Amino acid sequence: MARKIAFINYKGGVGKTSLIVNVAASLAKLGRRVLLCDFDTQSNASIWLLKLDRWNALNATGAGAVYSLFSPGHCHLRDLVIPDVVENKTGEKILPGLALVPTTFNLVDLESEYTGAPDRPAYLIFQEQLAALEADYDFILFDCPPNILRASQCGIFAANEIYVPANPDALSLIGFTLLVEKLGRFHQLSAGFRTARMGPPAQVEGIIFNAIKTGSDIEVPRLRMQLRLNQFRAAKRAGRHAALFTSVVRDAMIVRRAVALGLPVVLLAPEHTDPAADNVVNDYQRVAAELLHHPLA
Template sequence: MARKISFLNYKGGVGKTSLIVNTAACLAANGRRVLLCDFDTQSNASIWLMRLERWNKLNADGHGSVYSFFEPGGVQLEDLIVRDVVQDKGGKPALPGLDLLPTTFNLVDLENEFTGDPRRPAYLLFQEQLAEVAKNYDYVLFDCPPNLLRASQCSVFSSNEIYVPSNPDALSLIGFTLLVEKLGRFQQLSAGFRTTAMGTPTQIRGIIFNSIKTGVDIEVPKMRMQLRLNQFKAAKRASSDAKIFDTQIRDAMVVRRAVTLGLPVNLIGQESAEATRDNVVQDYRQLAAEIERHEP
């Protein structure tokens, strides 16, 4: 059974997309079948992995992204997946095993223009088809915007784990706290739609410190985050095995360069010593390995 994980924090700007893209790429490089579902209306993960030229065509067409699934007479979810999304300069697969459910800017219409049956909310429709698609994967990862509106609800309802990308600052702690509050309300709202086949409702299982700049001391922010996490665990509002990950992702120029190249950083490392010098490739590899060890 695929592990289904949402990457979500109510604070924006924590480097969530770079974290999920590069973690997914490292999992795929380890031989795992990975589906990355982009539910962030900014479309950053889709633009990165498809590269701008391919993504522009998808955005201009208005069809073929995840929003097409929710339109009247929408297509099947499986038909929207971009297989082996990462390509080399010749257009051939560069990272077999990493697939993408892409999004475009029209996903924002899901919040105001979705007119489905209220007895079958958008998140239930999505989960039902994802259950079949997920059988083909080891991991399904969801890139979520910093909220719990309809798009994020599809991700959270369909997943069993939430990892919280964070920076070593007070705003990340506030965002984490708000996320737990909103998550509790959504779980009450959606409880009647859950089935035993879906497994346990999604739980906070990890906090990942990301984009840490050189010379920044994170011990005090980490201590405060651990204290808050302990409080939520004691109140059973986070998984009993939830933790702050040992792996910490350093800030590195090569990550920003990777977006321009349309490649995850572990593929840039094959072509350049830049990624190795920054050591961020090793960070992502260690994080992928730690996620694998942190099974529910």
């Protein structure tokens, strides 16, 4: 069965999308079957992987994007999956194994205009449809915005693991703390909809320091984050094996160039001799490897 993982922090601007896109691509390069579900209304992961022309076609109508699950004439999640989503300039598929459930700006309507039945919350509808796809993948990743509103709830309810992208600053620590508090409330709210097959609610399993600026001293922030994680783990509010990842991702201009080209960084590296590019590719690959071997309950 697929490992289902949500990436979320209550602090925005931590590089969450660059982390999830490139970790997903690294896992696919290792031969894993990966499905990335974009639940962030900014649509950054979808725009990155589809490139603007393909994403604009989706955004023009909203048809084929994740909000279609909850709008009139409900479609099935399986119909939204774009297999082998990454293409080169000629439309050739160049990263087998990485699939995408895209989003567009209309996902914001899930928060403001959705009027589903109280006994059929959006996260339950999504989970039921996802269950039919789980056997097709090794990893299902959820890119969640910095909140636990309806869109994030879909990913968090379906997930079995949560990883927190963070920067080495006080705001990331505050965001992590707030996330754990909000998770507890959501798990209480959604408890009546969980089934034994789904397993227990997802807890934080790891924190990943991301977009580290050159010359930054991260030791004190790491110690503070580790202390807070230890407190949550002792209180059973984080996973039993929850850890601050030893792998970190350095900041590099190549990440921003990859976004412009619509390619994960791991597909750009052979074209460059810039050591910083090689460094950040290695960083993402180490995070993916640490994720693969992270012990679970």
